[in-house]
Amino acid sequence: MTVAKLQIATQLWLQLLLLVGIVVAIAYLAICLFLFIQQPRFIFYPSRVIEKTPELFNLPYEEVYLPVRVKSGKVEYIHGWWMQNNQPNAKVLLYLHGNAINVGANIHHANRFYQLGFSVLLIDYRGYGRAQDRFPNEMRVYQDAMIAWNFLVQQQQISASEIFLYGHSLGGAIAIDLAVKFNEAAGLIVESSFTSIREVIAYRNVFRIFPIDLLLTQRFESIKKVAQLKMPVLFIHGTADSAIPSFMSEKLYAAASEPKTLFLVPDAEHNNTATVGDIEYLQTVKAFVEQAHARRLLTTSE
Template sequence: MSKMPITFLLKLVQIVGGLVAIAYLSACIYLVFWQNRFIFFPSSIIEITPAGLASFEDVWLPVLGSSGKVERIHGWWIPGEGKQTVLYLHGNGINIGANVNHAMRFHQLGFSVLLIDYRGYGRSEGDFPTEASVYRDAETAWHYLTGERQISAKDIFIYGHSLGGAIAIDLAAKHPEAAGLIVESSFTSMRNMVNERPVFQLFPADIILHQRFDSISKVRSLKMPVLFIHGMLDTEIPYGMSKMLFAAAPSPKRLFLVPDAGHNNVASIAGVEYLQTVQNFVRLATHSINK
């Protein structure tokens, strides 16, 4: 009689252990195929446009999808007073509508601005985004500016916020002829971001992670001036990651840390100092080009 409960408990432990192992393996498989669902958070609803703030036009840029079908990227072209242009690459949430107010800061400084939505965001066509697809979308926007708009590469500044910073770094590494790069509130790599999320540390990230966004490796090959910006109260991405990116990047480079700012409010907290920092960086980059 006394053996039956022990045998039962052993079988129960085996069953529970088996179920846990199956659940863990299933979670790993899910993360292999669907990890981009934990990285990108697009919305199709655009709540704010530049209407009433500046003249602008809708642009539709064709790009070849993975299925071989031509898909269209939607964006806004906001012409500025000067010849210099900002290619604006937003972060992983919502769409270009959430970035209008910040884009207008660059417009205020005299820049023309091109904002694009990656495929799967806003009014852009295509499936749910991946690392490879957003890189292609940024490349498409670059060729639109240099091709259809006939803007010289030495007049284009690439700007990226958060995940958009990783996309901007990738694009800048491919186009050293650009005037400069501005990376705000971004990270060193997706692998390092996993370390900031305890729940994902339960999984073998080095094996299953393929959406890598390995900025820390790419910044070493940059051939243009770069400005890193970060809020020191950022709870999404530690500002220490911008310090590491800055340390790895070649000169000329600048680092602007804002003590009381979080992830999305650096410009509003820094105020005039933010605008002055960007202006000073543009002067630095322009001087570097004209040397």
């Protein structure tokens, strides 16, 4: 091969490499843009099909549709079930479920709280079940939880000091955010939840080739909020949880102020802590509620 031909071949290879590099760079930037815009769809997995209702457990309930006024002036609705308990001195639980399915997948666990003597408000965020058809994101679910709180306090005329907040998984992050805003609540129960979406991504070792800190808009930074809590808090987590490791609840517990309790359930996975924990689970929740109530009485009498 002559020198001239070698130079031409080298130039062609360089041009080809440059072209490949440009294509790869464009593809990389396109994926970054896609992740930036579509990231709620990697976090929320709503379903419109409600397979179970409170009728499964013969629970008395009221179907509620709560209005949410959005910036455009339009009114959207969240949906929920208000299961009022007739037991004397019944406490109230605002139940905030995780990122998947809808209220129907949570009725079994909501029934446990009902049997413990709670009146339970179990809600779907917009985009889930029978709630308004708008895909959820971090700000919207925070707003939806606040609407549910206002329903209990304003429409049902329930004292804030009688309301316990419960959140499972992603719902735990939502419950923590709500508890920071309304510190007069009786107590907070956070089950199988995480420190932040950023740490979940790091733990699962996904998207590591992308600048996550720049792209992430759905942060759910519970670890930065728990120190602001001014109510008793109970953290529950299964030690065999493969979706969200239990060390995240341990971190949340360490960062939270007293009074606080950490209940780790040996061998329990992400969605079966109550089943595996069985009697001890119920006793732990009951003891926490009694202690929180006693503390409230002591505080108000001082």
